[in-house]
Amino acid sequence: MSKPVPTEPAVAVDGLVMRYGDKVAVDGLSLTVDRQTITAVLGPNGAGKTTTLETCEGYRAPQQGTVRVLGLDPVRDRSDLLPRIGVMLQGGGAWSGVRAMEMLRHVARLHAHPLDTEALAERLGLGDCGRTPYRRLSGGQQQRLGLAMAVVGRPEIVFVDEPTAGMDPQARRATWELLEELRHDGVTVVLTTHYMDEAERLADRIHIIDHGRLIASGTPLELTRGGSDTRTATIRLVVTRPFPSGTPDSLRSTLGSETEVTQLDELSLVLSGPADASTLAKISGWCDANGVLPESLSLGQRNLEDVFLELTGRELTP
Amino acid sequence: MSLDQQGTFTPMPGAAPFHRMVAAQAAMEARLMLRNGEQLLLAVVIPVIVLIGGVEGAHRMGKTFAHPAVDVFTPGVLALAVMSTAFTSLAIMTGFERRYGVIKRLGSSPLPRAGLLAGKVGALLLVEVLQLVVISIVALALGWDPDVDPLGAVLAFLLGTAAFASLGLLVAGVLRAEATLAAANLVYLLLLAGGAVVLPPSSYGAFGSVVQWLPSGALGDAMRQAFIDGRTSWLDLAVLLVWAVAGTFMTSRTFTWE
Numbered sequence: 396m397s398k399p400v401p402t403e404p405a406v407a408v409d410g411l412v413m414r415y416g417d418k419v420a421v422d423g424l425s426l427t428v429d430r431q432t433i434t435a436v437l438g439p440n441g442a443g444k445t446t447t448l449e450t451c452e453g454y455r456a457p458q459q460g461t462v463r464v465l466g467l468d469p470v471r472d473r474s475d476l477l478p479r480i481g482v483m484l485q486g487g488g489a490w491s492g493v494r495a496m497e498m499l500r501h502v503a504r505l506h507a508h509p510l511d512t513e514a515l516a517e518r519l520g521l522g523d524c525g526r527t528p529y530r531r532l533s534g535g536q537q538q539r540l541g542l543a544m545a546v547v548g549r550p551e552i553v554f555v556d557e558p559t560a561g562m563d564p565q566a567r568r569a570t571w572e573l574l575e576e577l578r579h580d581g582v583t584v585v586l587t588t589h590y591m592d593e594a595e596r597l598a599d600r601i602h603i604i605d606h607g608r609l610i611a612s613g614t615p616l617e618l619t620r621g622g623s624d625t626r627t628a629t630i631r632l633v634v635t636r637p638f639p640s641g642t643p644d645s646l647r648s649t650l651g652s653e654t655e656v657t658q659l660d661e662l663s664l665v666l667s668g669p670a671d672a673s674t675l676a677k678i679s680g681w682c683d684a685n686g687v688l689p690e691s692l693s694l695g696q697r698n699l700e701d702v703f704l705e706l707t708g709r710e711l712t713p
Numbered sequence: 714m715s716l717d718q719q720g721t722f723t724p725m726p727g728a729a730p731f732h733r734m735v736a737a738q739a740a741m742e743a744r745l746m747l748r749n750g751e752q753l754l755l756a757v758v759i760p761v762i763v764l765i766g767g768v769e770g771a772h773r774m775g776k777t778f779a780h781p782a783v784d785v786f787t788p789g790v791l792a793l794a795v796m797s798t799a800f801t802s803l804a805i806m807t808g809f810e811r812r813y814g815v816i817k818r819l820g821s822s823p824l825p826r827a828g829l830l831a832g833k834v835g836a837l838l839l840v841e842v843l844q845l846v847v848i849s850i851v852a853l854a855l856g857w858d859p860d861v862d863p864l865g866a867v868l869a870f871l872l873g874t875a876a877f878a879s880l881g882l883l884v885a886g887v888l889r890a891e892a893t894l895a896a897a898n899l900v901y902l903l904l905l906a907g908g909a910v911v912l913p914p915s916s917y918g919a920f921g922s923v924v925q926w927l928p929s930g931a932l933g934d935a936m937r938q939a940f941i942d943g944r945t946s947w948l949d950l951a952v953l954l955v956w957a958v959a960g961t962f963m964t965s966r967t968f969t970w971e
Binding site for chain 2: 452453454474477478479480482484486487488489490491492493497501502504505506507508510514544546548549550551576577579580581582
């Protein structure tokens with residue numbers, strides 16, 4: 396049985412404004428989420444990510460603007476929408492004395508066609524703690540149970556708020572793989588995160604928000620390329636003996652004005668600009684001419700952390 | 714698309730039928746109430762101790778009533794059991810559900826608010842039936858010989874539950890979880906001592922004419938009339954109804970789910 400995928404976006408937020416007292420949490424935000432994609436809403440703590448998500452989940456009515464999820468109004472059409480979405484809250488959401496599997500089975504019973512709870516728990520590494528009361532689960536286990544509760548009802552769209560915060564690397568990878576499988580199976584995933592590696596690895600599309608506003612949108616590649624066709628890279632040069640004085644200027648005149656040079660300390664510096672063979676050749680030529688012996692010369696793609704820094708002048712993760 | 718192309722997570726959303734969601738919620742909440750040591754103490758242990766202590770104490774002190782002591786105490790203890798579950802346990806549980814985000818979590822599940830409320834009522838009734846069975850067994854062992862009016866007894870149970878549950882939710886909706894815990898226990902103790910639950914209002918002297926209008930006094934009297942005299946006490950049931958309506962009204966005005 397094949398159903399055509401509806402063309403309207405899974406989520407459409409238009410001109411959303413949300414205030415708490417005097418504080419503006421969301422300030423005229425507009426964004427869309429395409430169906431069957433993973434979309435990351437990336438931003439520092441306090442950027443308005445959770446408030447935006449909770450408006451999509453129907454917890455809060457928009458003070459200005461409109462929000463549509465699967466074409467429905469999350470407040471007005473709440474009872475139609477709720478069975479079709481899965482929600483992972485940032486924390487809590489279970490009785491302190493309830494056992495992990497008991498909680499998952501309970502949420503499953505509220506749905507018409509739930510997943511097999513045992514298999515899902517096994518998949519998320521919750522097999523060993525099924526009889527453990529919620530309050531005794533580790534932070535990572537509580538997170539994974541939260542994710543299991545979000546997907547057990549076989550929703551069309553899942554909203555996951557900071558899904559891997561506090562997880563160990565192994566649990567993080569398992570969570571990422573699960574989210575990728577959800578997309579593969581046709582589920583739309585909306586996640587908030589302040590980890591740029593998470594957004595870069597998972598997302599088809601990233602919306603970067605800051606102070607409640609959308610400051611950039613695009614695929615990870617579009618964002619890190621900065622819109623131009625030239626491949627921009629970060630080159631890190633570490634040498635064995637201190638650089639001669641005037642190194643940044645001398646390097647800049649060798650490489651041309653497109654390249655930014657930032658000296659980090661007397662033995663290392665970072666170059667940001669077009670990355671091609673000729674740039675690398677010029678750098679080694681400059682080293683040779685200045686009697687500098689490179690210890691390492693590493694080339695890295697410009698990442699989202701750099702993008703956020705350029706857009707806001709601040710670090711994404713303090 | 715063939716079936717083997719369907720993945721594990723291929724969407725197939727839908728809410729379970731309303732009655733199944735309510736049954737699941739009621740069973741879950743009843744289980745959690747009975748698993749919690751303090752709640753079990755309130756629900757079963759204290760009423761049984763009050764019953765045995767009351768009957769034994771009256772016997773030793775030579776205090777007599779118009780009926781055997783066990784016949785006088787048992788309906789009051791049943792009223793106490795209703796009060797402990799519908800008021801104290803419900804308030805504490807709901808207070809912590811708000812605090813731990815359980816109500817928020819369920820708020821994004823297919824279970825509507827009405828279903829959550831119905832589930833809570835179902836859980837209360839399940840626990841109360843269990844209390845009724847345990848207390849009756851102990852009372853019968855002590856020689857209880859009730860003259861039951863089934864209508865009066867059922868109405869006293871239901872209206873008493875409604876009145877106390879609406880007041881319990883009022884407390885849980887207004888106060889923080891810790892304050893709810895303290896207030897719900899304090900009110901329980903005050904009503905146990907001075908609320909004419911276990912002993913008839915006439916035992917309180919002049920104060921009796923006040924406490925008979927409290928939900929505790931009205932429920933205690935409705936139970937006593939239903940189990941001692943075999944009568945339906947319409948006045949007490951009306952008092953409980955007024956409390957239930959007032960409590961529901963105030964709760965609907967003040968309660969927030971988060």
